[in-house]
Amino acid sequence: MSPVAATAASAVGDAPVPARRGRPRRADADGAILSAALQLLAEVGVGGLSMDELAQRAGVGKATIYRRWTSKESLVLDALHTATTPIPTPDEGDLRSDLITYTDALIERFGAGRGSDVLPHLIAASCYDDHLRASLDEYTRARQATTRLILGRGIERGELPPDADLDLLVDVILGPFFYRHLLTGDPLDRDFSRRLVDLVIH
Amino acid sequence: MSPVAATAASAVGDAPVPARRGRPRRADADGAILSAALQLLAEVGVGGLSMDELAQRAGVGKATIYRRWTSKESLVLDALHTATTPIPTPDEGDLRSDLITYTDALIERFGAGRGSDVLPHLIAASCYDDHLRASLDEYTRARQATTRLILGRGIERGELPPDADLDLLVDVILGPFFYRHLLTGDPLDRDFSRRLVDLVIH
Amino acid sequence: MSPVAATAASAVGDAPVPARRGRPRRADADGAILSAALQLLAEVGVGGLSMDELAQRAGVGKATIYRRWTSKESLVLDALHTATTPIPTPDEGDLRSDLITYTDALIERFGAGRGSDVLPHLIAASCYDDHLRASLDEYTRARQATTRLILGRGIERGELPPDADLDLLVDVILGPFFYRHLLTGDPLDRDFSRRLVDLVIH
Amino acid sequence: MSPVAATAASAVGDAPVPARRGRPRRADADGAILSAALQLLAEVGVGGLSMDELAQRAGVGKATIYRRWTSKESLVLDALHTATTPIPTPDEGDLRSDLITYTDALIERFGAGRGSDVLPHLIAASCYDDHLRASLDEYTRARQATTRLILGRGIERGELPPDADLDLLVDVILGPFFYRHLLTGDPLDRDFSRRLVDLVIH
DNA sequence: GATTAACCGAGACGGTACGTCACGTCTTTAA
DNA sequence: TTAAAGACGTGACGTACCGTCTCGGTTAATC
Numbered sequence: 001m002s003p004v005a006a007t008a009a010s011a012v013g014d015a016p017v018p019a020r021r022g023r024p025r026r027a028d029a030d031g032a033i034l035s036a037a038l039q040l041l042a043e044v045g046v047g048g049l050s051m052d053e054l055a056q057r058a059g060v061g062k063a064t065i066y067r068r069w070t071s072k073e074s075l076v077l078d079a080l081h082t083a084t085t086p087i088p089t090p091d092e093g094d095l096r097s098d099l100i101t102y103t104d105a106l107i108e109r110f111g112a113g114r115g116s117d118v119l120p121h122l123i124a125a126s127c128y129d130d131h132l133r134a135s136l137d138e139y140t141r142a143r144q145a146t147t148r149l150i151l152g153r154g155i156e157r158g159e160l161p162p163d164a165d166l167d168l169l170v171d172v173i174l175g176p177f178f179y180r181h182l183l184t185g186d187p188l189d190r191d192f193s194r195r196l197v198d199l200v201i202h
Numbered sequence: 203m204s205p206v207a208a209t210a211a212s213a214v215g216d217a218p219v220p221a222r223r224g225r226p227r228r229a230d231a232d233g234a235i236l237s238a239a240l241q242l243l244a245e246v247g248v249g250g251l252s253m254d255e256l257a258q259r260a261g262v263g264k265a266t267i268y269r270r271w272t273s274k275e276s277l278v279l280d281a282l283h284t285a286t287t288p289i290p291t292p293d294e295g296d297l298r299s300d301l302i303t304y305t306d307a308l309i310e311r312f313g314a315g316r317g318s319d320v321l322p323h324l325i326a327a328s329c330y331d332d333h334l335r336a337s338l339d340e341y342t343r344a345r346q347a348t349t350r351l352i353l354g355r356g357i358e359r360g361e362l363p364p365d366a367d368l369d370l371l372v373d374v375i376l377g378p379f380f381y382r383h384l385l386t387g388d389p390l391d392r393d394f395s396r397r398l399v400d401l402v403i404h
Numbered sequence: 405m406s407p408v409a410a411t412a413a414s415a416v417g418d419a420p421v422p423a424r425r426g427r428p429r430r431a432d433a434d435g436a437i438l439s440a441a442l443q444l445l446a447e448v449g450v451g452g453l454s455m456d457e458l459a460q461r462a463g464v465g466k467a468t469i470y471r472r473w474t475s476k477e478s479l480v481l482d483a484l485h486t487a488t489t490p491i492p493t494p495d496e497g498d499l500r501s502d503l504i505t506y507t508d509a510l511i512e513r514f515g516a517g518r519g520s521d522v523l524p525h526l527i528a529a530s531c532y533d534d535h536l537r538a539s540l541d542e543y544t545r546a547r548q549a550t551t552r553l554i555l556g557r558g559i560e561r562g563e564l565p566p567d568a569d570l571d572l573l574v575d576v577i578l579g580p581f582f583y584r585h586l587l588t589g590d591p592l593d594r595d596f597s598r599r600l601v602d603l604v605i606h
Numbered sequence: 607m608s609p610v611a612a613t614a615a616s617a618v619g620d621a622p623v624p625a626r627r628g629r630p631r632r633a634d635a636d637g638a639i640l641s642a643a644l645q646l647l648a649e650v651g652v653g654g655l656s657m658d659e660l661a662q663r664a665g666v667g668k669a670t671i672y673r674r675w676t677s678k679e680s681l682v683l684d685a686l687h688t689a690t691t692p693i694p695t696p697d698e699g700d701l702r703s704d705l706i707t708y709t710d711a712l713i714e715r716f717g718a719g720r721g722s723d724v725l726p727h728l729i730a731a732s733c734y735d736d737h738l739r740a741s742l743d744e745y746t747r748a749r750q751a752t753t754r755l756i757l758g759r760g761i762e763r764g765e766l767p768p769d770a771d772l773d774l775l776v777d778v779i780l781g782p783f784f785y786r787h788l789l790t791g792d793p794l795d796r797d798f799s800r801r802l803v804d805l806v807i808h
Numbered sequence: 809g810a811t812t813a814a815c816c817g818a819g820a821c822g823g824t825a826c827g828t829c830a831c832g833t834c835t836t837t838a839a
Numbered sequence: 840t841t842a843a844a845g846a847c848g849t850g851a852c853g854t855a856c857c858g859t860c861t862c863g864g865t866t867a868a869t870c
Contacts, residue, residue, distance in 0.1 A: 026842070047330060050830060061843040066832065117329035123384055124326040127319035128249060140385045168378075168397050171386075175377030176370075182325055183342045183380060184373070195370050224819030225861040231821085252851055263822040268853070426845030427835045433847090451734060454825060465848045470827070521733035527788055528730040531723035532653060544789045572782075572801050575790070579781030580774075582789060586729055587746045588777070599774050628814025629866040635816085656856060658819095667817040672858065 032058040033065055037079040046076055046121035073125040073132045077139075080118065084109075089146050095154035096197060099173065102150060103193035106143075106174075110181050110188055120182060144170050160201065172200055227270070234260040235267055239281040248278055248323035275327035276334045278320065286311075291348050297356035298399060301375065304352060305395035308345075308376075312383050312390055322384060346372050362403065374402055429472070436462040437469055441483040450480055450525035477529035478536045480522065481543075488513075493550045499558035499605060503577065506554060507597035510547075510578075514585050514592055524586060548574050564605065576604055631674075638664045639671055643685040652682055652727035679731040679738045682724065683745075690715075695752045701760035701807060705779065708756060709799035712749075712780075716787050716794055726788060750776050766807065778806055 036058035040049045051072060055062045069075040087109065090101035126133040147170045154160040176196055180186045238260035242251045253274060257264045271277040289311065292303035328335040349372045356362040378398055382388045440462035444453045455476060459466045473479040491513065494505035530537040551574045558564040580600055584590045642664035646655045657678060661668045675681040693715065696707035732739040753776045760766040766775075782802055786792045 029842085045329070047326070051832080052830070055843090059843085061841095061845085062832080063834085063844095064842070067841085072831095117326060120322070120326035120329055124249075124319060124322035127247070127322055136385075137387070144386070165397055165401065168394075168401055171378040171381055171388075172374055172398070172401060175379070175381035176373040177377070178385060179373055179377035179380050182384065183338075184346070185339070186373075192370075195367060196374070199367065199370055199374060222819095223817075223863075225821075226863095227820065228861095253853080254851070257822090261822080263820095263824095264853080265823090265855090266821065269820075424845095425837065425843070427847070428837095429846065430835095449733070451730075455827080456825070459848090463848085465846095465850090466827080467829085467849095468847065471846075521730060524726070524730035524733055528653070528723060528726035531651065531726055540789075541791070548790070569801055569805065572798075572805055575782040575785055575792075576778055576802070576805060579783070579785035580777040581781070583777055583781035583784050586788065587742075587784060588750070589743070590777075596774075599771055600778070603771065603774055603778060626814080627812075627868055629816075629868095631815065657858080658856070661817090665817080667819085668858080669818095669860085670816070673815085678857095 026064075029058070029060055029064055030068060033060055033068070033075070034079045034082050037075055038083055041076065041079065041118065045117040046073070047117055049076070070131050071125070071129050073122055073129060074135055076118065077122060077132065077135050086142075087146065089149055091153065093157075095150065095157065095159040095201060098150045098153070099147075099197040099201070100193055102146065103173070103177070103197060104190055106177055107188045107190070107193060110177065123182075143174060147173055154201070169200060173197070228266070231260070231262055231266055232270065235262055235270070235277070236281045236284050239277055240285050243278065243281065243320065247319045248275070249319055251278070272333055273327065273331050275324055275331060276337060279324060279334065279337050282320065288344070289348065291351055293355065295359075297352065297359065297361040297403060300352045300355070301349075301399045301403070302395055304348065305375070305379070305399065306392055308379055309390045309392070309395060312379070325384075345376060349375055356403070371402060375399070430468070433462070433464055433468055434472065437464055437472070437479070438483045438486050441479055442487050445480065445483065445520075445522065449521045450477070451521055453480070474535055475529065475533050477526055477533060478539060481526060481536065481539050484522065490546070491550065493553055495557065497561075499554070499561065499563040500601060502554045502557070503551075503601040503605070504597055506550065507577070507581070507601060508594055510581055511592045511594070511597060514581065527586075547578060551577055558605070573604060577601070632670070635664070635666055635670055636674060639666055639674070639681070640685045640688050643681055644689055647682065647685065647722075647724065651723040652679070653723055655682070676737055677731070677735050679728055679735060680741055683728060683738065683741050686724065692748075693752065695755055697759065699763075701756070701763065701765040702803060704756045704759070705753075705803040705807070706799055708752065709779070709783070709803060710796055712783055713794045713796070713799060716783065729788075749780060753779055760807070775806060779803070 033054070036054055037049070040054055040057065049072065051062055051065060055065055058065075065075065069078065087102065087105045090098045090105075092098055092101065122132065122136055126136050148166050151160060151164070151166050151169055155162055155164060155166075173196065176192075177188060180188055180192075186192075235256065238256055239251065242256055242259065251274065253264055253267060257267055260267075267277065271280065289304065289307045292300045292307075294300055294303065324334065324338055328338050350368050353362060353366070353368050353371055357364055357366060357368075375398065378394075379390060382390055382394075388394075437458065440458055441453065444458055444461065453476060455466055455469060459469055462469075469479065473482065491506065491509045494502045494509075496502055496505065526536065526540055530540050552570050555564060555568070555570050555573055559566055559568060559570075577600065580596075581592060584592055584596075590596075639660070642660055643655070646660055646663065655678065657668055657671060661671055664671075671681065675684065693708065693711045696704045696711075698704055698707065728738065728742055732742050754772055757766060757770070757772050757775055761768055761770060761772075779802065783794060786794055786798075792798075
């Protein structure tokens with residue numbers, strides 16, 4: 001989730017200044033808040049992160065936080081976003097290699113937060129918060145799109161039959177990762193990703 | 203999770219009676235608490251379930267609850283357990299039928315709690331509570347065992363190769379269900395389970 | 405006891421304004437709390453006064469109360485203070501008259517709270533709470549000072565010998581009142597005060 | 607307060623045994639409870655004395671305590687009683703000496719419990735508990751009776767006028783002690799008792 | 809000897825109040 | 840107008856005691 005109602009002068013061109021009146025928003029507040037949030041996340045997890053503590057660490061008023069994010073969780077999601085470089089879509093000319101490269105990257109990402117309460121907490125919170133649900137969905141959709149892109153290239157290359165059920169294949173590849181991460185706790189390693197990929201593409 | 207410090211004569215033999223001293227626990231309190239919890243769960247979800255309200259509805263002191271469960275979530279898990287008949291392991295002499303029967307039952311179970319915050323909440327809470335984690339794992343393991351049993355029969359019948367990677371197949375079948383339920387929100391229906399099963403068993 | 409951390413410009417000079425930052429304390433909350441406390445005191449005494457009930461009656465959060473007073477008892481003392489006009493120091497030009505006037509006023513004050521648990525409760529609580537002890541002492545000292553002032557004027561007028569043991573006389577006059585009020589329960593009436601005063605000043 | 611419903615064969619004579627049926631009360635339980643109470647009183651005062659802790663220390667069930675005393679405070683009063691030898695009535699043939707001897711003894715008794723919350727707590731509790739009030743009154747009356755006896759002897763010896771207001775004198779002597787003990791905290795020492803006695807008897 | 813009744817220690821019971829914490833909002837003064 | 844500060848009302852938390860009530864077991868006096 002992006003900051004709410006960002007000043008969004010954004011676009012390159014001229015934009016004769018939106019003529020915002022009053023004191024301008026502190027430019028560095030977003031950064032201060034997000035990095036304080038990351039620090040706290042690492043220390044106490046989402047469950048232990050209190051907005052009072054966060055505001056104090058960021059040297060910011062609580063209202064400033066609520067002016068920019070609608071909830072703790074959407075802020076957390078943003079914080080993670082800033083700290084996370086997107087996983088690139090591999091394109092090595094070979095379906096199996098691409099899938100393995102991508103799933104290995106996924107594993108690494110999960111591994112970093114192993115034992116963390118972040119994703120579980122966000123999923124739980126998204127039950128009550130539509131904005132958060134939407135933001136979380138963005139990430140989910142992005143991962144699906146990447147996987148689907150890889151699979152699509154496989155079809156183009158004839159590595160998969162043209163009528164392959166891509167929607168299903170995507171879920172079959174990604175589902176087991178999240179299942180293990182969230183529920184079984186079974187190890188997510190390179191061996192697992194290879195066996196999974198080989199199963200899916202025969 | 204079973205109530206804390208269950209009488210647990212447990213061990214096989216006769217066990218020379220633990221000779222429980224003091225006033226015994228009210229036998230019907232567990233039931234009263236659990237059914238009040240189920241009622242509240244249906245009304246307000248896990249997030250809205252307060253221990254004060256629960257104690258009042260169950261006609262019980264708060265201490266009585268905390269004496270029997272270590273946390274709200276382990277209680278919730280217990281409540282769900284009492285309200286849930288286990289999904290039987292189908293055995294229709296045919297791998298595909300068995301898998302579809304089982305996954306359809308899973309879907310129905312998910313569907314019953316659609317939009318519910320229960321599973322997400324339990325997963326999140328299990329990050330902080332080892333007992334809860336263990337209890338939740340029981341359920342997870344039970345589903346895996348059932349699936350594995352179905353697949354094992356398939357091997358016996360020659361419907362799967364004898365060296366099939368059962369661990370992986372189990373995750374490939376169950377993973378996508380939880381992935382959709384927890385993350386994508388995509389529909390879980392009979393069509394999905396058939397496509398998934400057909401993919402997995404060729 | 406005054407509210408904790410009172411704005412307390414206090415000091416003599418101009419004090420360059422403490423420049424209190426943040427939202428100021430609700431000005432009327434003290435009054436609302438104190439008058440709700442008085443109402444509850446009259447209904448249920450100190451022992452029956454619960455902070456939850458008090459907060460609700462005052463239309464205030466519990467935290468707001470705890471922000472301003474350290475304990476129920478110091479709050480009670482404050483409440484009584486606001487509801488109590490100080491007993492004026494009589495000055496009728498005659499020692500006996502002054503003492504009787506003052507002791508009669510004391511009796512009336514005691515009588516108002518007859519059967520009340522307020523003073524006993526405050527004395528007991530002051531064993532654990534130094535702030536409360538100090539506040540309670542203020543009242544005690546004020547009564548002693550008034551009595552001593554009356555006696556001092558008596559010395560000036562020659563009604564008492566110049567070397568009279570004022571400290572002792574003060575305790576001899578006030579002690580029996582509290583002794584009866586707290587311990588014996590014997591009546592505190594005008595007759596008693598006259599006999600006491602006559603004994604003390606011969 | 608004596609133990610509730612004491613077997614109370616009491617009266618000297620015959621009393622052909624009340625023929626109590628059932629198991630007799632444990633003879634040593636009273637002692638165990640009282641001494642545990644004294645120990646706890648010294649450690650944490652009346653306010654910090656919990657019945658659970660007391661029962662545990664005495665190696666006794668809570669019901670056993672409540673069978674013998676109606677309240678924590680009456681038990682405390684009893685405990686103090688057992689630990690306290692009564693102050694003897696001095697009779698040295700001289701009013702001043704007798705009073706000073708007695709008041710010095712009183713001071714010593716107060717001094718032992720200096721800073722203690724016992725008397726304040728008992729006074730406060732007696733506002734709600736009539737039994738306790740009565741028990742506490744016994745002590746108060748006993749002190750008054752002793753003082754009055756000393757003064758009466760003084761009248762007999764002609765050291766006080768025959769029409770002296772004994773009720774008042776008693777309160778004038780005892781009142782200041784309790785006033786200082788409970789309210790002012792001023793020192794209670796031999797000097798104080800001498801000055802007080804000399805003031806009262808001229 | 810069997811029965812009965814009151815006691816015993818242990819500890820669970822329904823309650824009530826506690827003081828703390830975090831929430832998201834509101835209200836100041838300052839920039 | 841936004842900022843930092845921090846007080847606000849709300850409401851849940853888990854704990855600590857209260858005084859009562861079972862339990863399974865004694866320990867007498869009565870039958």
